[in-house]
Amino acid sequence: MTEGGRDGRSRRRFLAAAGAASATALAGCNGILNDGGGDGTGAPAAATFDDFRGSGANIGGRGEITGTRVADLPDLSGQLNIYLGGGEGGLYTDLLSLFGQVYPDFEPNVRLEPSTQLASKIREEQSAGGSFADVFWAVDAGSLAAVASEGYTRALPDDVVEVVPDQFRPDNAWTGVAGRARAVPYNTDQLSASEVPDTVREFPDTAALRDSMGWAPTYGSFQAFVTAMRLLRGDEATRQWVTDMQDAGAAGYANEFLISNAVADGELAAGFANHYYALRVKAQRPDAPIDLAFTSGDAGALINVSGAEVLEGTERVDLAENFIAHLLTAEAQEFFATRTFAYPMVPGVPPVGGLPRVDELSPPDIDLRQLDDVGGTIDLLRETGAL
Incomplete structure (x- = not known):
């Protein structure tokens, strides 16, 4: 299993084509x-x-x-x-x-x-x-x-x-x-695609995201994402990342649709969510200033x-x-x-909605069968105070 970085692909706006009507x-x-x-x-x-x-x-x-x-x-x-x-x-x-x-x-x-x-x-x-x-x-x-x-x-x-x-x-x-792909919904009035880091390990140290990131630690998809991080980086590095995100002011939400709406409202600059929540926001509010970024080769790019x-x-x-x-x-x-x-x-x-195809994404090399250790992830989130 590997955790990758940039692979040379451009960070373009994916939802810009969602209005195509052919x-x-x-x-x-x-x-x-x-x-x-x-x-x-x-x-x-x-x-x-x-x-x-x-x-x-x-x-x-x-x-x-x-x-x-x-x-x-x-x-x-x-x-x-x-x-x-x-x-x-x-x-x-x-x-x-x-x-x-x-x-x-x-x-x-x-x-x-x-x-x-x-x-x-x-x-x-x-x-x-x-x-x-x-x-x-x-x-x-x-x-x-x-x-x-x-x-x-x-x-x-x-x-x-x-x-x-x-x-x-x-x-x-x-x-x-x-x-469902893990993604980063971001507010296009506050950020450009190039300002969204390409790996989740960079998020705690990104000034543009400080006190303006949302996550949903009680949500199953977020817990699968953390489980993937544990598989890729180990428990200690994951525990440190969760702690660092809290220190960077990550705000907790009950679910990832709420996060995506908060991004569209400008309450958050960005958040962690499954890709489809931004599309649901767009379906209800076509002019909402929200788009998606995808990280590369790490837990943030997990496809469940x-x-x-x-x-x-x-x-x-x-x-x-x-x-x-x-x-x-x-x-x-x-x-x-x-x-x-x-x-x-x-x-x-x-x-x-203008999404890249699955084979155009850069998910981590993870056997999805290993995502069954949710109990260990819940323990880690509780130990760090995220839950």
């Missing part, structure tokens, strides 16, 4: 799951491709979309028990509802709790003889890895997940379905994933695997990209 082309298809016109009986029309897609300026100017289509896969049919961790404020259940419009015989039975709690529940159930759930769909790699490390998952078939980059499907024990795994002992293996294949279709990936503003996991679906 239509996105759908390669090799007519963009329709069916005619969407109903059956004349008063029943609701089945979903079209556009039903999966969000709206607004963020979706435009992205080029063509390719990939496996829902129509290419076997029907989803029958009951599937899904433990769903988080779900982007209910948006993931919206995706399940869209699948239900396409497949009236599909019955997802969802238990919705935080990912870490569900991971603990699965381990308890499996150690007692088997989990009630068939699929675990979590919003972070650490929870997926915690379950897989105990041998409680079934390896996913190559033909289901081969389109996903290797680092986001370790040993096929689970697969990422949507990505929402992902899914099939649990050992399920009697619905085919349905569970088919469901995960559906999460990787062009329709579902367009849903993740345009409704949650996440990074698609398949190369045929571009990200939104």
Whole structure:
């Protein structure tokens, strides 16, 4: 594992292109799951491709979309028990509802709790003889890895997940379905892109950020970022960085959407947040003075994933695997990209809002399975007084 510095790339404004409004082309298809016109009986029309897609300026100017289509896969049919961790404020259940419009015989039975709690529940159930759930769909790699490390998952078939980059499907024990990049939202009235340091270790000593940085130590994504820093730099260096950031006046917030809004309001010059929160601010306030910078090769450039795994002992293996294949279709990936503003996991679906593609970022060399040591991170944050 390495922590890098500058790689010669330019620090340009990424969200400047978010207002592009040209239509996105759908390669090799007519963009329709069916005619969407109903059956004349008063029943609701089945979903079209556009039903999966969000709206607004963020979706435009992205080029063509390719990939496996829902129509290419076997029907989803029958009951599937899904433990769903988080779900982007209910948006993931919206995706399940869209699948239900396409497949009236599909019955997802969802238990919705935080990912870490569900991971603990699965381990308890499996150690007692088997989990009630068939699929675990979590919003972070650490929870997926915690379950897989105990041998409680079934390896996913190559033909289901081969389109996903290797680092986001370790040993096929689970697969990422949507990505989130750590980023630095900054106020463009107060800072230029060149003033945002290229590595997070420089932040405490950057005069332009003193008493004007925001972070969310109670937030799971921030804790994953600190866990990554511990893996890259060790506990002592990480503890010192957390202390130095406090000395530099880092302000605590309950979540990273609040941080991004505070940056847009000028309350902060910059902050630590997942990339999509700035896009959500822009979607609500197109003229807000906020943009994103990305660090290089360090914990601040971590790409984490929402992902899914099939649990050992399920009697619905085919349905569970088919469901995960559906999460990787062009329709579902367009849903993740345009409704949650996440990074698609398949190369045929571009990200939104002028974002660089995943392969244009400079994430650290970290095995996402190692992000399961959240307990050690919480201990460190408490010891330093950040929590």
